[in-house]
Amino acid sequence: MTFTPWTLFTDLGIIAILLLIGKLLRVYVKLFQKLFIPPSIIAGALGLLLGPGGFDILPFSNQLGVYPAVLITFIFGALPLSTSTVRGKDVFRGVGATWAYSQLGILLQWGVMGLLGFTLFRWLWPSLNDAFAIMLPTGFYGGHGTAAAIGESFDKLGWSEAASLGMTTSTVGVLLAIVGGLAIVKVASQTGRTNYIADFDNLPDELRSGLVPPDGNRESSGERTTSSISIESLTFHFALVLLAAFGGWILCKGVKTVVPSLEFPVYCCSFIAGLVFKLISDNTRISNYIDKPTISSISNLSADLLVAFGIASIRLEVVAKYWLPLTILLVTGTIITFICVFFLSRRLFRENGFEKSIFAWGWWTGTMAMGIALLRISDPKQESPTLGDFALAYLPCAPVEILIISLAPIMYAAGNGLWFSIGCMVLAALVIVLSRILGWWKK
Numbered sequence: 001m002t003f004t005p006w007t008l009f010t011d012l013g014i015i016a017i018l019l020l021i022g023k024l025l026r027v028y029v030k031l032f033q034k035l036f037i038p039p040s041i042i043a044g045a046l047g048l049l050l051g052p053g054g055f056d057i058l059p060f061s062n063q064l065g066v067y068p069a070v071l072i073t074f075i076f077g078a079l080p081l082s083t084s085t086v087r088g089k090d091v092f093r094g095v096g097a098t099w100a101y102s103q104l105g106i107l108l109q110w111g112v113m114g115l116l117g118f119t120l121f122r123w124l125w126p127s128l129n130d131a132f133a134i135m136l137p138t139g140f141y142g143g144h145g146t147a148a149a150i151g152e153s154f155d156k157l158g159w160s161e162a163a164s165l166g167m168t169t170s171t172v173g174v175l176l177a178i179v180g181g182l183a184i185v186k187v188a189s190q191t192g193r194t195n196y197i198a199d200f201d202n203l204p205d206e207l208r209s210g211l212v213p214p215d216g217n218r219e220s221s222g223e224r225t226t227s228s229i230s231i232e233s234l235t236f237h238f239a240l241v242l243l244a245a246f247g248g249w250i251l252c253k254g255v256k257t258v259v260p261s262l263e264f265p266v267y268c269c270s271f272i273a274g275l276v277f278k279l280i281s282d283n284t285r286i287s288n289y290i291d292k293p294t295i296s297s298i299s300n301l302s303a304d305l306l307v308a309f310g311i312a313s314i315r316l317e318v319v320a321k322y323w324l325p326l327t328i329l330l331v332t333g334t335i336i337t338f339i340c341v342f343f344l345s346r347r348l349f350r351e352n353g354f355e356k357s358i359f360a361w362g363w364w365t366g367t368m369a370m371g372i373a374l375l376r377i378s379d380p381k382q383e384s385p386t387l388g389d390f391a392l393a394y395l396p397c398a399p400v401e402i403l404i405i406s407l408a409p410i411m412y413a414a415g416n417g418l419w420f421s422i423g424c425m426v427l428a429a430l431v432i433v434l435s436r437i438l439g440w441w442k443k
Helices: 005-028 030-035 039-050 067-081 088-124 132-139 143-156 162-190 205-209 233-258 266-282 292-312 316-321 323-348 353-365 368-378 386-413 417-437
Strands: none
Touching (some): 005 030, 005 039, 030 162, 067 143, 067 233, 067 266, 088 132, 088 323, 088 353, 088 386, 088 417, 132 143, 132 323, 132 386, 143 386, 162 316, 162 323, 266 386, 316 323, 368 386, 386 417
8 A cells, every 4th residue: 555645644534533432432331431441542442453453444554553653752752842940959859759759660660570571581481582571661651652662663673573562561551550540549448548539439420421511620721822813822832842853853864874873763862852942942932932731732632642543553463472471471560560659659658648659550550641540530639749749750750761761672682681671770779779868768
């Protein structure tokens, strides 16, 4: 099939229909409401079932697996533009324990699962790719976006199955975040461990259906910072995000032109381009006209499309080929993540421990959006400072996460995956030592 702009138009049209069907199912099917399944997950599952990988009814093109790699550049390019400028000392003074908690979550999931790959999985299946075990943090902590990014990197390095494995763990992780998170909240509310809800069954309907009624607490998606007589505000903000994404692509190609043997992932270069543009805008008047909620909305739009396209592009033959090691990977990863979430919470938090734990559970198994959804369920009126603390603490964590995502495929492809995993564990140990020295770590 020859790819043309109309091919892209067709693919987007089909996925839009599936997203709307997913939304209708969420509104009218009680099971989906009870499980809080996002429409993007439903759309992706329908695309997988009815697309080329399933019954081959929907006329998708052969580019489904490429779209997530493009969309992730928008998300990473928008990330610096949607955050506030905060000084490092302010982070460590205000939310040091939350930073340590978030940083340990990243490092331990990558480090522990990486070491399991070189011990348990190598012993059980010697022929497995050394990077098989890190498909768990790729999907759990990273989500579909990271799965798309790392899948693209591994594909260029000769392992084409990584994308499907990462998308599979991402999808299972999101379902685990929702279903497992809801079960945890329900048990905690019944045993008196929640601080802001007394009965899980009394949650408002708008959280279950996902529709906010006209007389409900509707939130603005952003402010107009430009006059539509010159340029529509949404167009202006989309151009900024596109500039960061495209700037990353130019940077990536420029580096490869100068040093042919060196190729950085486009999404990482987009993050760098976004940081540069953020620095320029903060030192000029441009930042006065950048509306962060609008940038976040554009990023979230890209994320919804990425999830739907990503799930629809899963190669079921890869999942069937690795069903046993994949099952063991998901079970062990879930147990390790559960221990990390709640053990570290008891050691680092003195207040709002449950709310921060349930947010972390949603984030570390699914996505940050899942963490926010679970937090809204356990703290409907947003009385705890959880979200603000994590948002502030994530700023110094983001460069570490970008570095991990960038280095993992390169080091594993070069045969240095074991050293990569050991490095993550050493850094985690240093964070624990720092936490004890600064008094964040409780006995």
